[in-house]
Amino acid sequence: MSRAFTPTLKEVPADAQVVSHVFMIRGGFIRRVAAGVYNFLPLGWRVINKIERIIREELDKAGAQEVLMPAAVPAELWQETGRWQKYGPELLRFKDRKGADFCFGPTHEEVIVDMVRREVKSYRDLPLNLYQIQGKFRDELRPRAGLMRGREFIMKDAYSFDVDLESARKSYQAMYDAYGHIFSRCGLSFRVVEADTGAIGGDMSHEFQVLASSGEDTLVACDGCDYAANVEQAEMAAPAADEAPADGPALESVATPGKKTIDEVADFLEVPASRLVKTLIYVAGGKAIAVCVRGDRTVNEVRLKKVVGADELFAAGDKQVTEATGAPVGFAGPVGLEIPVYADVELQGLRGAYCGGNAADVHLGNLDMARDVPSATFDTLRAAGAGDRCARCDDGAFMVERGIEVGHVFLLERVYTEPMKATVLGEDGKQAVMEMGCYGIGVTRVAAAAIEQNHDEGGILWPLSIAPYEVHLLALQPKDQGVMDACERLYKELGDAGLEVLFDDRKERPGAKFADADLIGIPLRIAVGKRTLGEGEVEFKWRADAEASRVPVEDIVGKVAELARTEKERLRRLGA
Ligand code: ATP
Ligand code: MG
Numbered sequence: 139m140s141r142a143f144t145p146t147l148k149e150v151p152a153d154a155q156v157v158s159h160v161f162m163i164r165g166g167f168i169r170r171v172a173a174g175v176y177n178f179l180p181l182g183w184r185v186i187n188k189i190e191r192i193i194r195e196e197l198d199k200a201g202a203q204e205v206l207m208p209a210a211v212p213a214e215l216w217q218e219t220g221r222w223q224k225y226g227p228e229l230l231r232f233k234d235r236k237g238a239d240f241c242f243g244p245t246h247e248e249v250i251v252d253m254v255r256r257e258v259k260s261y262r263d264l265p266l267n268l269y270q271i272q273g274k275f276r277d278e279l280r281p282r283a284g285l286m287r288g289r290e291f292i293m294k295d296a297y298s299f300d301v302d303l304e305s306a307r308k309s310y311q312a313m314y315d316a317y318g319h320i321f322s323r324c325g326l327s328f329r330v331v332e333a334d335t336g337a338i339g340g341d342m343s344h345e346f347q348v349l350a351s352s353g354e355d356t357l358v359a360c361d362g363c364d365y366a367a368n369v370e371q372a373e374m375a376a377p378a379a380d381e382a383p384a385d386g387p388a389l390e391s392v393a394t395p396g397k398k399t400i401d402e403v404a405d406f407l408e409v410p411a412s413r414l415v416k417t418l419i420y421v422a423g424g425k426a427i428a429v430c431v432r433g434d435r436t437v438n439e440v441r442l443k444k445v446v447g448a449d450e451l452f453a454a455g456d457k458q459v460t461e462a463t464g465a466p467v468g469f470a471g472p473v474g475l476e477i478p479v480y481a482d483v484e485l486q487g488l489r490g491a492y493c494g495g496n497a498a499d500v501h502l503g504n505l506d507m508a509r510d511v512p513s514a515t516f517d518t519l520r521a522a523g524a525g526d527r528c529a530r531c532d533d534g535a536f537m538v539e540r541g542i543e544v545g546h547v548f549l550l551e552r553v554y555t556e557p558m559k560a561t562v563l564g565e566d567g568k569q570a571v572m573e574m575g576c577y578g579i580g581v582t583r584v585a586a587a588a589i590e591q592n593h594d595e596g597g598i599l600w601p602l603s604i605a606p607y608e609v610h611l612l613a614l615q616p617k618d619q620g621v622m623d624a625c626e627r628l629y630k631e632l633g634d635a636g637l638e639v640l641f642d643d644r645k646e647r648p649g650a651k652f653a654d655a656d657l658i659g660i661p662l663r664i665a666v667g668k669r670t671l672g673e674g675e676v677e678f679k680w681r682a683d684a685e686a687s688r689v690p691v692e693d694i695v696g697k698v699a700e701l702a703r704t705e706k707e708r709l710r711r712l713g714a
Pocket of ligand 1: 245276278285286287288289291293543544545546578579580581582583
């Protein structure tokens with residue numbers, strides 16, 4: 139390490155908000171070049187290389203072939219699918235010296251479809267699955283979490299081509315399985331969730347989510363079956379009907395001076411938030427609409443868009459809210475509105491509820507949505523939450539978890555091949571549009587997710603399969619010739635045993651070396667100190683263990699080699 143380029147830092151970088159970002163900067167893995175753009179230093183690059191190696195092994199095994207496409211992509215290809223216009227400011231566009239438009243590829247469907255349609259002419263050439271590992275650029279709005287959400291980041295993107303849907307589903311399944319092997323071998327604990335096929339269209343989509351409290355995505359998992367899904371996508375069973383009778387008392391006005399938020403109103407009226415109806419004003423396709431969910435729920439905007447049939451939808455500003463309701467913000471309610479009202483199904487059976495009165499300082503009580511807002515459109519508009527009943531099994535309920543999306547598989551069908559006229563001659567002699575799948579892994583995000591899931595206060599706890607080195611050898615008194623001689627000998631023997639060793643021979647105090655070893659997070663640590671060495675021993679510990687144990691010098695290489703072998707074997711089996 140005295141000659142290695144591994145600059146560690148004691149202080150926490152000011153712009154780092156997530157653990158992986160802090161430790162990767164402090165541990166000398168990466169350095170910031172611009173917002174969301176990083177240099178990979180030797181330790182960081184070794185981690186990325188290990189992840190890539192696992193990906194290549196598993197994809198090659200699954201029958202995919204590696205290619206490399208350009209990062210600079212001519213606009214014409216993107217114009218063929220209409221994405222040149224549709225893709226927003228995340229697309230980095232630029233011109234060459236002749237004034238021709240280009241983009242820095244954020245994903246490569248167009249380029250690969252062009253490549254394949256030029257060469258592949260017959261069903262006999264299919265199925266075909268091609269992948270690349272490449273730097274992508276997306277001009278993300280908030281690149282604030284280090285490698286978790288960069289602007290330039292490394293992605294593995296794969297694309298499958300099949301002659302029909304049945305065969306495309308098999309290609310999809312093969313990638314789905316390979317992804318499971320890859321993330322298991324990387325030592326990650328993950329869940330596969332059903333995802334929204336969203337604006338792109340297509341048939342089937344799954345996200346691979348690494349479970350971590352810092353994850354940006356919220357997902358629900360059933361406690362009764364295997365079902366897990368995005369909160370936007372989760373299918374819930376119908377809510378239980380309210381026990382209150384249908385012919386309750388009529389609506390009444392309730393004075394709620396200055397009480398605007400759900401919490402304020404619930405406190406003031408001394409009822410739970412689940413007795414309130416939350417009314418939000420949105421602008422959908424240019425027109426104002428009102429959306430109602432129970433006070434303790436959030437609106438599922440992905441669902442809402444679909445139900446309303448709008449391409450664009452956003453929350454109305456204060457002025458628009460007042461225009462639509464005739465009241466200051468905080469008092470919107472569904473009764474008597476002149477704009478369309480959409481309500482979550484849960485409200486259909488809710489009786490004796492409270493809602494805003496569309497006038498300052500007024501709410502309404504005894505609300506029965508079905509009775510009092512007969513024009514409302516009822517549909518599932520709430521995001522799934524803890525306790526919602528699962529639609530896939532009899533009595534399961536949802537738990538809420540946070541996740542980091544490390545991979546995404548998507549059965550695209552003909553979304554790209556149709557507009558780009560990518561056809562092959564079918565077995566029946568007719569031209570057939572190819573069925574396509576696309577499959578992404580955020581390679582650099584995998585490194586960040588591994589840290590989010592495996593760390594303690596002192597630093598990283600790398601899974602052995604993706605650690606920058608397997609063994610960290612510390613010379614505690616580097617000025618002592620005996621210590622250095624023993625270390626040099628161990629370094630050589632460990633290397634001969636096939637282990638990757640980082641040797642800390644720096645002229646630093648033992649405390650600083652232990653702290654850096656914890657920070658960098660190499661799984662197996664051997665410390666060679668003058669006193670223990672005098673008794674013929676060294677100190678050994680796993681990074682994750684609290685206490686070191688003493689091992690005779692002559693046994694340590696065999697012991698560490700055996701531990702590494704067993705652990706690697708375990709991770710491999712997990713992935714098999
Ligand atoms: P997100 O919702 O996190 O923005 P996405 O849906 O845009 O992801 P895809 O287009 O499916 O992502 O890209 C494939 C994979 O690339 C993702 O599963 C993720 O792991 C990774 N990825 C996407 N955007 C970034 C980014 N800004 N930084 C790092 N990795 C990313
Ligand atoms: Mg994105």
